Amino acid sequence: MIHWTGGRHTEVRVARVKTGRYPSDMAPSAVEALRQLGGRWPDRELAVSLNRMHCKTGDGEALTTERVRDMRERLGIPEYDPAKAGSPMISLMEAAERLGICVGSAKTLVLKGIIPATQILPGSPWMVPVEALSSEAVRIGVQGVIDRRPKYYEDYQYDKVICLPGL
Structure with a gap:
């Protein structure tokens, strides 16, 4: 409700993102996110992060460690190796x-x-x-x-x- 200086009132309705929701237009695809994050973190942490970003598999399933590993191997993304990282x-x-x-x-x-x-x-x-x-x-x-x-x-x-x- 907008209260104008002259005493008039105007009702305005606006859609908003509810608390704790991740807007669907901001969510990256699982493949895009995995290409950017793969090799930097272990598969378990990648699965947690991808689920937090609301990334899903092709059939709408949540990502597990095994699904992340399979997708990473299909995309040819190297496995996380802490010894290879330049600075820990x-x-x-x-x-x-x-x-x-x-x-x-x-x-x-x-x-x-x-x-x-x-x-x-x-x-x-x-x-x-x-x-x-x-x-x-x-x-x-x-x-x-x-x-x-x-x-x-x-x-x-x-x-x-x-x-x-x-x-």
Whole structure:
């Protein structure tokens, strides 16, 4: 509803993308995405990323590790080999584990430009160079994340003890 200065009202209806939806016109084809991402990540991570980007097989099925491997072999895309990579790259999740912070905080540091990372396609994994994790800027950024934690941070970690009512 638009409220005009003169007191009139106009109703306007606009279609919008619902929260959590990936617009179908933005979704790349599975073959196109695999050609760009293949050889950089293991098949399991490729399957997760392609499903996150809503890529489907030709018959509309979700992508599994086996389907990604078969498609990669049919397209002639080499298998992921960490030894062949020029500079060792890890995913943002692995980088967060090495830095001792959560993935959300690590992504915030990437978006602020503190952790150098690249993403080939929207929805694909972030690639972080391993040597960048030891830089002074990253260390200061991680320390800032740690300093914002609650005073008794360990008390908030519920993954160590399961509290079930009635037991």
